[in-house]
Amino acid sequence: MTTNVGVIGLGAMGSGMARSLRRRGSQVHVFDVRAEAAQAFAADGGVACASAAELAAQCSVIVSVVVNAAQTESVLFGEGGCAAAMKRGSVFVMCSTVDPNWSIALEARLAALGIFYIDAPISGGAAKAASGEMTMMTAGKPEAYAAVGPLLDAMAAKVYRLGEQAGAGSKVKIINQLLAGVHIAAAAEAMALGLREGVDAKALYEVITHSAGNSWMFENRMAHVLSGDYTPLSAVDIFVKDLGLVLDVARASKFPLPLSSTAHQMFMQASTAGFAREDDSAVIKIFPGIELPKKS
Incomplete structure (x- = not known):
C-alpha cells in the first residue's frame, strides 16, 4: 500500500493507528495540535503537517482520531480545517465516539461537498491500536469502502461493516x-x-x-x-x-x-x-x- 493517507490526532489510539498504516506501506501524513507529537512521528518516517488543511491537500483519505464531535467539527470546518481542502471523491474516516444522529448529519454535510464518509468508531486500547489488532465498527457507502478497505484492514484485526448509512457504527x-x-x-x-x-x-x-x-x-x-x-x-x-x-x-x-x-x-x-x-x-x-x- 502506497496510498497517501492522513491521520489527525496522535493520542494513545491515533499514534498507534498511524504507525500501523506506515508499517503496511502507506505514506502517512499527520497533524496534531501538539506539534511535537507530529514531529516525533515524522522523525521515524512520515510527514508532519502544520494544519489539517495542509494535510488534506496531500491525502485522498483522512482518518480522524480526536476525542469527540466538537473536535471533529473543528478539524473539518474550523480555522485551518480540512473539509475545504479535500478533493471531491476523498474519504473522511471518523473514529470518535459520538451521537449517532450527529454522525448521520455529518455524512450528509460531507456528501454535499463531494466527500465520502465512513462512520468508524474504534475499540481495543492503545496496545491493539499499535499492533494493528483493534476493532472498528464501521458504516458507509460501498464507494467509500472501495477506497479505504485495505487501509482499514491495516489498522484493525476486526473491521465490522454494519450498514451503508452512517450511524450504525456509532x-x-x-x-x-x-x-x-x-x-x-x-x-x-x-x-x-x-x-x-x-x-x-x-x-x-x-x-x-x-x-x-x-x-x-x-x-x-x-x-x-x-x-x-x-x-x-x-x-x-x-x-x-x-x-x-x-x-x-x-x-x-x-x-x-x-x-x-x-x-x-x-x-x-x-x-x-x-x-x-x-x-x-x-x-x-x-x-x-x-x-x-x-x-x-
Whole structure:
C-alpha cells in the first residue's frame, strides 16, 4: 500500500493507528495540535503537517482520531480545517465516539461537498491500536469502502461493516461503551467491597479472574488498582462523556437504562472529586473507608 493517507490526532489510539498504516506501506501524513507529537512521528518516517488543511491537500483519505464531535467539527470546518481542502471523491474516516444522529448529519454535510464518509468508531486500547489488532465498527457507502478497505484492514484485526448509512457504527460503539462503563463501575465496586471487608486485594483479583464473576474490564482495570497506577489510558472523563451519550440516545426514545445511569453518576462523582484526568479505574476512589494499594 502506497496510498497517501492522513491521520489527525496522535493520542494513545491515533499514534498507534498511524504507525500501523506506515508499517503496511502507506505514506502517512499527520497533524496534531501538539506539534511535537507530529514531529516525533515524522522523525521515524512520515510527514508532519502544520494544519489539517495542509494535510488534506496531500491525502485522498483522512482518518480522524480526536476525542469527540466538537473536535471533529473543528478539524473539518474550523480555522485551518480540512473539509475545504479535500478533493471531491476523498474519504473522511471518523473514529470518535459520538451521537449517532450527529454522525448521520455529518455524512450528509460531507456528501454535499463531494466527500465520502465512513462512520468508524474504534475499540481495543492503545496496545491493539499499535499492533494493528483493534476493532472498528464501521458504516458507509460501498464507494467509500472501495477506497479505504485495505487501509482499514491495516489498522484493525476486526473491521465490522454494519450498514451503508452512517450511524450504525456509532450505535454499536455506544452500546459497547454502555457495557464498558458499567463493567468498570461494577469491578470497582466489587474490589472496594473486598478492601472494606479486609480481603487481600491480590488474592481477590486472582480468584475473580479465574471465576465466573470475571470480566475483561475487571481483569484489565483492577490490575491498575493493584499497582496503584492511575496513569490515564482511558480517563474518568471519557466515561463521563460516553455514558452521557448512551443516556442521551436512550432518552430520545424514552428507553430506561438504570445501570448506565448509576455508572454515569459514579464517574461524575469521581470527576468532580478531582480524578477527571486519571485512569477510569480511579472511579474506585469514590468509595469511603477503604485503603487503596500504593503505587509499587
